[in-house]
Every structure is written in C-alpha cells, then in structure tokens.
Amino acid sequence: MKHELSRFLRRNVVCWLVLAGVALVPSQSFAHLQWRVSVKIILDASGQRPTATNQYNFSTPARIREEFTAYNQLLDRAGWGYQIDLTEVVELSGVSQWFSVGARSGSNRTDLEVQAKLHPVQYAYRANAINVYVNNDSSGVAGPDLPLLGDVILAGARGYWTLLLHEIGHELGLCHTHGCLCNDNCFNVSDNIVDTITDSDQWISMNAVAQGNFSLPYASLSAAQRRLVDDLWQNIMSYHEHDQTNLVTRFTHDQWELMVDVSNVEKRNVTSGSTVFVDKAATGMSPCELINNLASLVDGLPGPVAWYQDELNSHLPGPEYYLRRTCRTFTIDPPTPPRPPLVPADWPWPPPLNLGKPPGYPGDWPWPLINPEPFTVCLGGAYKTVQAAIDCAANPGDRLQIKAGHYNERLTITKQLTLATDRGSVVIGAP
Numbered sequence: 001m002k003h004e005l006s007r008f009l010r011r012n013v014v015c016w017l018v019l020a021g022v023a024l025v026p027s028q029s030f031a032h033l034q035w036r037v038s039v040k041i042i043l044d045a046s047g048q049r050p051t052a053t054n055q056y057n058f059s060t061p062a063r064i065r066e067e068f069t070a071y072n073q074l075l076d077r078a079g080w081g082y083q084i085d086l087t088e089v090v091e092l093s094g095v096s097q098w099f100s101v102g103a104r105s106g107s108n109r110t111d112l113e114v115q116a117k118l119h120p121v122q123y124a125y126r127a128n129a130i131n132v133y134v135n136n137d138s139s140g141v142a143g144p145d146l147p148l149l150g151d152v153i154l155a156g157a158r159g160y161w162t163l164l165l166h167e168i169g170h171e172l173g174l175c176h177t178h179g180c181l182c183n184d185n186c187f188n189v190s191d192n193i194v195d196t197i198t199d200s201d202q203w204i205s206m207n208a209v210a211q212g213n214f215s216l217p218y219a220s221l222s223a224a225q226r227r228l229v230d231d232l233w234q235n236i237m238s239y240h241e242h243d244q245t246n247l248v249t250r251f252t253h254d255q256w257e258l259m260v261d262v263s264n265v266e267k268r269n270v271t272s273g274s275t276v277f278v279d280k281a282a283t284g285m286s287p288c289e290l291i292n293n294l295a296s297l298v299d300g301l302p303g304p305v306a307w308y309q310d311e312l313n314s315h316l317p318g319p320e321y322y323l324r325r326t327c328r329t330f331t332i333d334p335p336t337p338p339r340p341p342l343v344p345a346d347w348p349w350p351p352p353l354n355l356g357k358p359p360g361y362p363g364d365w366p367w368p369l370i371n372p373e374p375f376t377v378c379l380g381g382a383y384k385t386v387q388a389a390i391d392c393a394a395n396p397g398d399r400l401q402i403k404a405g406h407y408n409e410r411l412t413i414t415k416q417l418t419l420a421t422d423r424g425s426v427v428i429g430a431p
C-alpha cells in the first residue's frame with residue numbers, strides 16, 4: 001500500500017526516520033515557500049488613484065489583494081509549494097511623474113528602478129521583495145530584456161487578469177511562450193522551455209496553434225497533442241485569452257523548474273527558502289562530494305592535496321552550485337605555491353634549479369618544483385540521493401523535489417523539511 005508522505009519534523013528535535021519501502025506519491029505540501037511581493041499604487045499629483053474601469057483593474061488595495069488571493073489559489077493547485085507573500089500594498093504620493101508614463105516601455109521601467117533604488121524611502125522600495133509599481137496605464141513590462149534581471153515591475157492598473165502574475169513570471173526567469181526577447185509579431189522564437197510547443201502572439205485561435213505545430217486542426221489532435229496546445233493557450237506567459245478570467249491558469253512543469261531554479265539563486269533575496277532537487281540519474285558532482293573526495297580526485301596531479309585543498313577553501317562553490325538543477329563547470333586551479341615558512345626569506349622564489357633545493361623545502365613537495373595543474377568538474381545540479389540533498393544543501397524549512405524512482409537508502413532527517421515528488425512516485429528504502 002502506498003502512503004502519502006509529506007512530513008514536518010519539528011526544528012531542533014533530532015528524529016531518526018528510517019523508511020523501508022515507503023512510497024511517496026505526489027501530494028499537497030503542508031507549508032509553502034514564499035516569494036515576497038510589495039505593491040505600490042502610484043497616485044497622481046492630486047493624490048488620486050488610477051482611473052481604471054475594467055473589471056480586472058488594479059487600482060485599489062482591496063482589488064490587488066483580491067487578485068493575489070486568486071494567484072495563490074492558482075499556485076496552490078500547481079503543487080510546487082510556492083505562494084506569494086503580498087507583504088504590503090502602499091499608495092504612493094510624491095512620484096506622480098510616473099502616473100501616466102507608458103507601463104510597457106522597458107526604458108521607463110529601467111528609469112523607475114534606478115530612481116527607486118536611489119530613493120528607497122520615497123519609493124517604498126524593498127530590497128528583499130519583488131517591487132511592483134502600478135500606474136494609470138494598461139499592460140505592463142517586467143524589463144527591457146525578458147526575462148528580467150532587475151527587481152522592479154511597472155504595470156498599468158488597466159491590465160488584465162493574471163497580468164501581475166505574468167510579470168512575476170518574467171521576474172522568475174520566464175520568457176513569453178512566443179519567445180525570449182520578443183513581445184510582438186514573434187514567430188519561431190524559442191522560449192528555452194522544453195515542454196512548451198511553438199507559439200506566436202499572432203495565433204488568435206487554438207486551431208492556429210494546432211496548425212502551426214501539428215498541421216492539423218485542434219479537433220483532429222491526439223489527447224497528448226491537445227494537452228500541449230492547452231498548455232500554451234492557457235499559459236500565463238502567453239498572450240492568449242487574457243480577457244478570460246479563470247482560463248489563463250497554467251505554468252508547465254519545465255517553466256516551474258526554471259522559476260524554482262531562479263528562486264534558488266538569482267532571486268533568493270525575495271524567496272523564503274529553497275527547493276533542493278534530487279534525481280538519482282543526475283550526473284554532476286555535488287559540492288559535498290567534491291569536498292569529501294578531493295584527495296582521490298587530485299591523485300596523480302602534481303604536489304600535495306593541500307595545494308588543491310587551500311585553493312578550494314579560498315574559492316568555495318557558491319549557492320549556484322548547491323541549488324541548481326543542472327551542474328556547471330567548476331575549475332580548481334591553484335597558483336604557484338607560495339614560499340613555505342621555513343624557506344629563507346632571501347632565497348629566490350620560485351626556487352631556481354641552479355641553487356639546488358632550498359633549506360626548509362617541504363618533504364612532500366615535488367623537487368624540482370612543479371606547478372599544480374588545474375582540474376575541472378561538472379559541479380552541482382540535482383543530488384543523486386535524498387540524504388545527500390538533506391546533508392549538503394537543505395536548510396530548515398526547505399523543500400526537496402525528488403524525481404520519480406526508487407532510492408535505496410536509509411534516511412536521517414534532523415530538520416524541518418517538505419519532501420515532494422516530481423513526475424511520479426518515489427520509493428525510499430530497501431527494494
């Protein structure tokens with residue numbers, strides 16, 4: 001029998017959890033990681049709010065709170081364990097020069113971000129949140145180049161349902177489904193997401209999407225093909241159906257993976273915790289594996305392990321290596337070893353051969369001195385075992401996203417964590 005397991009262990013309580021043949025199935029998690037979002041409504045010179053009149057407007061704090069409540073319901077249904085923490089909705093006086101500017105202009109957004117960072121009190125700018133500024137325009141823009149590298153969103157109060165969530169998607173690394181660095185009239189531009197099919201903002205029907213991808217009308221597609229079309233048609237990062245409340249509701253699996261990846265590293269400052277990826281088929285070497293196995297890795301390279309150990313200690317891998325989904329190149333390249341303490345200070349260094357071995361030269365160093373050699377590993381990426389993810393990367397409150405499969409290991413969990421499965425069942429323990 002399969003059990004649902006999504007378990008919280010109280011912080012500071014040491015608990016030995018040994019799972020033998022326990023199956024994890026996809027389940028709703030009990031706690032969420034949160035993206036902090038601070039919303040500012042820009043008032044005009046008379047202190048008036050934007051005059052949006054359409055039903056999806058964002059011109060009042062109450063309306064914006066209602067919108068984010070709906071976003072959180074949508075995110076909850078997705079099952080990835082993230083929610084938006086709407087930390088505040090501020091009505092902002094004294095910056096009315098932004099009240100009527102085009103919200104779809106990348107340069108306006110960039111200028112606003114510069115000013116907000118220069119005058120953080122006046123602009124209620126929060127360094128630990130995504131900052132959303134709402135003015136009297138329609139539509140919105142997240143950045144001059146999408147996905148966004150900055151942390152200010154400028155959006156018009158006359159936007160559409162899910163506009164702010166769409167812009168937050170840009171903040172978290174997503175392009176439009178009709179292409180990266182492309183807004184309008186986009187054809188065959190990749191969004192760098194594997195599980196979305198080709199899209200164009202100019203395709204104005206589901207049949208057009210079906211024809212463009214499969215050369216068939218929607219009605220003639222297989223169930224799997226229809227699902228792919230639906231994923232685009234209802235995608236928050238598309239330009240389709242924006243006036244249809246409750247229809248634009250989807251991020252795909254791979255869009256989620258990217259958002260989580262970005263939340264872990266580039267946007268860690270706005271996120272309450274991390275998701276640690278586990279995949280038994282991962283190929284990279286985790287940072288802890290590197291540290292624990294350095295001696296065997298440098299066996300055969302010139303010099304003692306200490307040369308490489310010192311270099312690793314002075315350039316430790318950062319969070320991008322601990323928390324990415326995929327590994328990336330990491331090089332340990334020690335410099336010419338410095339003069340050892342017992343070698344006389346007036347002895348030329350590096351030591352020339354014609355003077356012979358210097359007094360005080362370390363016994364475990366090669367003579368003549370040979371420089372250390374650089375070596376490269378693909379570091380980080382998903383962890384191959386659940387225990388490695390817990391020991392090496394997870395902090396209390398974090399979430400483990402475990403790829404489907406059987407993990408033959410005994411678990412010891414001594415911190416509060418959420419364990420979730422990815423694309424199927426996970427079994428932990430002996431077969």
Ligand SMILES: [Zn+2]
Nearest residue numbers: 166167170176
């Ligand atoms: Zn957009």
